[in-house]
Amino acid sequence: xxxxxxxxxxxxxxxxxxxxxxxxxxxxxxxxxxxxxxxxxxxxxxxxxxxxxxxxxxxxxxxxxxxxxxxxxxxxxxxxxxxxxxxxxxxxxxxxxxxxxxxxxxxxxxxxxxxxxxxxxxxxxxxxxxxxxxxxxxxxxxxxxxxxxxxxxxxxxxxxxxxxxxxxxxxxxxxxxxxxxxxxxxxxxxxxxxxxxxxxxxxxxxxxxxxxxxxxxxxxxxxxxxxxxxxxxxxxxxxxxxxxxxxxxxxxxxxxxxxxxxxxxxxxxxxxxxxxxxxxxxxxxxxxxxxxxxxxxxxxxxxxxxxxxxxxxxxxxxxxxxxxxxxxxxxxxxxxxxxxxxxxxxxxxxxxxxxxxxxxxxxxxxxxxxxxxxxxxxxxxxxxxxxxxxxxxxxxxxxxxxxxxxxxxxxxxxxxxxxxxxxxxxxxxxxxxxxxxxxxxxxxxxxxxxxxxxxxxxx
Ligand code: NAD
Numbered sequence: 222x223x224x225x226x227x228x229x230x231x232x233x234x235x236x237x238x239x240x241x242x243x244x245x246x247x248x249x250x251x252x253x254x255x256x257x258x259x260x261x262x263x264x265x266x267x268x269x270x271x272x273x274x275x276x277x278x279x280x281x282x283x284x285x286x287x288x289x290x291x292x293x294x295x296x297x298x299x300x301x302x303x304x305x306x307x308x309x310x311x312x313x314x315x316x317x318x319x320x321x322x323x324x325x326x327x328x329x330x331x332x333x334x335x336x337x338x339x340x341x342x343x344x345x346x347x348x349x350x351x352x353x354x355x356x357x358x359x360x361x362x363x364x365x366x367x368x369x370x371x372x373x374x375x376x377x378x379x380x381x382x383x384x385x386x387x388x389x390x391x392x393x394x395x396x397x398x399x400x401x402x403x404x405x406x407x408x409x410x411x412x413x414x415x416x417x418x419x420x421x422x423x424x425x426x427x428x429x430x431x432x433x434x435x436x437x438x439x440x441x442x443x444x445x446x447x448x449x450x451x452x453x454x455x456x457x458x459x460x461x462x463x464x465x466x467x468x469x470x471x472x473x474x475x476x477x478x479x480x481x482x483x484x485x486x487x488x489x490x491x492x493x494x495x496x497x498x499x500x501x502x503x504x505x506x507x508x509x510x511x512x513x514x515x516x517x518x519x520x521x522x523x524x525x526x527x528x529x530x531x532x533x534x535x536x537x538x539x540x541x542x543x544x545x546x547x548x549x550x551x552x553x554x555x556x557x558x559x560x561x562x563x564x565x566x567x568x569x570x571x572x573x574x575x576x577x578x579x580x581x582x583x584x585x586x587x588x589x590x591x592x593x594x595x596x597x598x599x600x601x602x603x604x605x606x607x608x609x610x611x612x613x614x615x616x617x618x619x620x621x622x623x624x625x626x627x628x629x630x631x632x633x634x635x636x637x638x639x640x641x642x643x644x645x646x647x648x649x650x651x652x653x654x655x656x657x658x659x660x661x662x663x664x665x666x667x668x669x670x671x672x673x674x675x676x677x678x679x680x
Pocket of ligand 1: 379
């Protein structure tokens with residue numbers, strides 16, 4: 222996974238190295254050495270913090286739970302990234318996710334570096350009291366390396382507002398006097414969280430798709446028709462017709478993305494499939510997403526996974542196997558679950574011509590290459606799922622200013638920022654043969670390289 226990120230960064234550096242207009246005062250051997258330094262700096266984390274949290278469980282047993290906090294790069298500002306609560310968390314995954322945060326923040330002009338955390342546990346198997354203790358212990362173990370101007374964690378898979386509230390409160394008691402509101406983002410609004418933060422990632426994911434397929438394609442139609450570019454062809458073929466959408470994952474990101482698609486007045490979408498860890502639900506005439514959101518809110522975030530539960534939800538759908546969502550006959554596949562979902566084993570069966578990465582790294586390197594060669598548009602994670610970190614930045618700012626924005630103001634600011642990034646990247650993407658991921662990486666790497674050069678870090 223990390224190899225994939227590293228190799229795309231290396232390709233980006235190679236392209237920039239050849240472009241003599243980029244940091245033009247670096248020439249010859251000095252240029253070569255500076256780019257070698259850049260590769261070394263960007264492909265390794267600044268620091269990996271690891272601990273084993275000692276947790277007395279409610280049944281009297283004491284366990285030691287592995288926990289990580291990775292600081293990838295802070296050239297652009299304090300480290301920033303979520304804390305994942307999941308049984309499959311491992312060091313390599315956390316390092317890669319921190320790396321992606323560095324690139325994501327650079328891409329969208331968010332003044333933060335890249336960090337990430339993880340705790341190896343299945344939160345559904347732990348009681349509330351145990352989760353509270355685990356969250357507090359995480360802060361106790363890492364209190365010296367996190368903080369409002371050092372490293373600002375946020376929620377990720379398996380964690381949410383509740384955990385951020387607990388963690389912020391623990392940080393406040395360990396480090397009295399510091400501006401504690403800025404120590405964590407993704408908190409509840411009552412505790413200094415931002416309006417719109419919970420929906421921000423899902424709304425942003427849908428926005429990137431809608432902006433490309435509606436606003437951008439319609440505005441630049443003539444240019445796109447006249448150029449010979451496979452991705453432009455795909456976008457044109459999919460524009461202005463009813464598109465069938467499947468969404469994998471129905472948690473914080475997936476449920477909001479599905480609802481946005483369902484409600485969108487600009488595109489004649491039909492959300493025909495959604496899935497979660499248990500099941501895929503399918504209806505070729507379109508699913509009743511609001512009822513599914515309501516059902517999952519009342520049922521610990523789960524979709525109805527039996528005939529009985531479907532009847533209870535009032536939703537008409539076929540029950541399919543969990544992974545069938547990926548290979549259904551749809552136009553658009555929105556991935557909002559976990560890593561490595563589209564891979565060499567299923568890439569040839571993917572029928573969608575547009576993939577949107579709500580999750581981080583849901584498409585493996587091999588599948589990415591295969592699908593790009595086919596002209597499939599893949600809106601990559603660092604572009605599509607940045608809504609969370611952008612609104613986290615607004616939350617951090619609001620905590621500092623103790624001035625709070627309305628939900629409407631938040632979404633206007635969020636979409637403006639994402640639109641600005643899309644307008645920077647899309648003309649390049651539709652004009653050259655590189656993937657959208659590669660184009661995004663080049664932009665991020667350009668930003669990071671310039672900053673590192675100006676900070677004198679390449680000698
Ligand atoms: P979540 O825990 O709220 O939801 C995860 C969803 O995926 C659940 O519906 C779960 O049932 C489902 N799922 C788990 N395993 C699955 C499987 N094998 N097949 C199908 N579905 C499966 O998590 P989330 O916050 O929605 O995050 C989802 C993804 O988005 C993660 O990759 C995360 O890193 C990324 N992300 C989240 C945010 C955020 O703000 N929450 C921001 C950026 C990126």
